[in-house]
Amino acid sequence: MKNRIHIFITSMVLLFLVGCKSAQTVVSSGEVANLSTKNIIKNHYRNALNFKTIRGKLKVNFDDGNMKDNFTLSLRMEKDKAIWISAKLSFVKIYMTPTEVKFYSKLDNTYFVGDFKLISRFIGTELDFEKVQNLLIGDALFNLKNEKFDSEVIDNTYALIPKKDFELFKRLFFLDAFHFKVKKQQLAQTAEQRLLTIAYPTYQEITGQIFPKNVEITAKEINKTTTIQVEYRKVTFNEKVRFPFKIPNGYTEIKI
Structure with a gap:
């Protein structure tokens, strides 16, 4: 049961972004502009997803080294709710x-x-609804405007390094x-030898906005690596x- 819960929580929380089969892939082109850290962060939030609701389906592949699985899921979201x-x-x-x-x-x-304490325990960092929502739509997990960062250009991306990180x-x-x-985006717990990497290899444009097309999650622990890949399919917005959600009668409550 515990492994089943782990698979479910990890897959559901980390991987639900939205996409569309008819959307065009967005390809980065041109030279990387020399921008200040302040302007880099400002542009990130200027391009944030503007939506009221999302409805979509997606295909998920899961592999933790011991078990492989693939499944299709339905997603519905109402912003901030x-x-x-x-x-x-x-x-x-x-339902969150x-x-x-x-x-x-x-x-x-x-x-x-x-x-969210259960989810936070599996992921290795404290989460709340806003962080999960940001992750699902391809935004930074933490509010970049609340901290100070150094920045540099690495492989045609702007790398943001916190000047003062968490303990x-x-x-x-x-x-x-x-x-x-x-x-x-990466979260590393060096003492526990844990590394969570959430990568968005490609993006696409849908109705004038930029959304992830694929996502790859890699969670590394001592002697264990879990990978999750998502293919984004049908999606509609603002419907x-x-x-x-109703818990069936006679079910047993899981106590954590």
């Missing part, structure tokens, strides 16, 4: 709000009701030099969406 994810036939369903995380599994008749883990942010969306 709700994230809803459902597997085929609602075998597994998750700024104050609560809930999910149930028909595979073993279990459910969980709690907060328990280190962070790096790489922004695309063309549209300033996140190209890669009216519902978030049906």
